[in-house]
Amino acid sequence: MSHWLPVLVHTPAHAALGPVLTYRSEHLLPAGTLVRVPLGNRETLGVVWDAATAEATGEFDPAKVRDIAGVLEGIPPLSRAWQQLLGFTAAYYQRSAGEVALAALPPQLRELNPEQMARRLKRKKVDAGAGGAVLAAPALTPEQATAIAQIDAHPGPYLLFGATGSGKTEVYLHCVHKLLAADPDAQALVMVPEINLTPQLEERFKARFAPLYGEQAVVSLHSGMTNPQRLKSWLSAHGGAARIVLGTRMAVFASLPKLRLIVVDEEHDPSYKSGEGARYSARDLAVYRGKLEGAKVILGSATPSLESWHHSRPAEEGGRYLRLHMPSRVGESSKLPLVRRVDMNHQPRRAIFSTPLIAAIKERVARGEQVMVFLNRRGYAPVLTCEDCGWKSECPHCSAFRVFHKIDRTLRCHHCGFTERVPRACPDCGNVDIAPFGRGTEQLEEHLAELLVDVRRHGSVTPENPDGEHVRIARIDADSTKLKGQLEEQLAAVHAGDVDVLVGTQMIAKGHDFRRITLVAAVNPDGALFSSDFRAPERLFSLLMQAAGRAGRDATLGAQSEVWLQTFQPEHGLYAALKKHDYPAFAAQQLKEREQANMPPFSAQALVRAEAKTQEAAQAFLNAARTFAQTEMAAWDGWAEALEQVFLYPAVPMAIQRVANIERAQMLIECPSRTTLQQFLTAWQSVLHATRSQPECKGLIRWAIDVDPLAI
């Protein structure tokens, strides 16, 4: 006897096929079973889908239904919760379930043939068993003990609001430990923003749990792994051998049949939001998944996202998360750093470093301490100009300037990658005096080398070198870390103390535990105060707080660590709150502004981005779909009321309007209710599809919906 099976596959985006196709199978297979099925003239991976949750499959012709090609033997079906998570993700973020689910599975499930797969599964498990020294956990601080007691007593989700160095990681370790000890099957998922930046965390988890549960108990899942590594981790989590999965945002989709605890560390970090395909937020999905699977969810941060902060207001006021507060750093002498503002209005014009900051840097390095200087702009200068005729180093393919990189004397477009050698003279008027304008990290590095040329490091005086050694400067940014392993190498050099002054972009401000850094300087942070992106102040505040958290972790140095801000707006509320390390004050002020302006978290947003050969076509497409929503759709049955709540702004060019000769436009959609917005978007998708073929949209290349966009 044969059975009809609904199977979820990744059908091409614009194929007329739905993502759930019907196949024939000799055996009735449970939903969640991984199968190989024919699709067109190839064979592809599919997941037997629960017919009840399947999207409408449409009519099918029984005569044309094909047989499944095979079952992935030895792999138990994916759980119902996993299917629901993927179904929800696809529906909420407006993508096809096939695309989302198949992208969430390790690529090798698709690539390996049955024999290879069987070999992979048979591979002997190296059972390390318990072994090695069991690391004693430190006695909890009173703040940690209180937080843990609350986690035990309440169902959550929790927002663990703890200063950098307050021992949040220790709380995660403790909760995971207790869970695994109490339930021999239980699994925990621990997410971090960027695994490369937090090798210390991975080591801490391995050191704590490998001796107890074997080397296999802790596995990683992130995009820096090879496909075989990913498959191995995935299988071990899916089979239950892995008790802890440590990963980046992609790990939120890991198959964990006994998931009981989810930790999202640095929950405010923008890298939890995917920038392509389904633009999901792994933090938001973690909360959803926790509810779905009955797993506790801990979100942790010293500077929570304003969304999470708002959700953790008192329950009486409508809060849904329980806020746990750990304000103190562990260890009495590692005090929070002193924040100093330098008023750049009183400094020489165009000064890169103010006089007092230079003096402070010199003093620190001479004493053998480390300094971190950051500026959010790589390259030497953001633009090259000719003062005679006004020529600027524009990119011919983008509406942006090409950045001057002095190291290899190139002009590079940071948007499309177009690179040329710096011209000898102005291409327009021949003036040989073309000059860099503004500054980037390369220039800071060069400038610091000049400033510190006479400084000698204390303690480096030897009989052979009676003057002591020069100051060592290193730069870490996207340019200096392009090759695999470079970032790790450079970070290791900083940790080892082989660097005295570290210059870099925001890359260096996040997550690292640079214990010997006692001075952190933000050279020019003001830009974010005036950005058109309403989230810019939030990001700046958290970046500066994180940077401040880097400073002065090593109590043995005994020096008062400092954070210096060079600003033309010393009285700005953001800096005032920062000076007091007062995130709640900053958040309260920001939330008030957001509430008045009806912005998230007080409303829900979605962004539709369109790319076309001309700006007119991109905007025409968006505006036509908008008009349709406001007129035709409003006349659809039952839609009038919902549409009154959905506000569609007119299409506008994106901040960088043209990239690689493609014109880009966007349309913002706002709605007080997330649910209504989701319903609207789902219905509106077909309108967007239909609008595409209108004559004024000729030249449209692609469009995509971004639900809960982070950058506007």
Ligand code: ADP
């Ligand atoms: P966070 O994650 O909040 O930045 P960590 O958990 O990394 O903080 O803790 C900061 C430092 O304090 C780490 O070196 C950690 O080992 C140490 N630490 C944390 N909790 C304790 C404790 N209860 N007793 C002693 N040291 C602790």
Ligand code: ZN
């Ligand atoms: Zn010129």
Ligand code: ZN
């Ligand atoms: Zn370009």
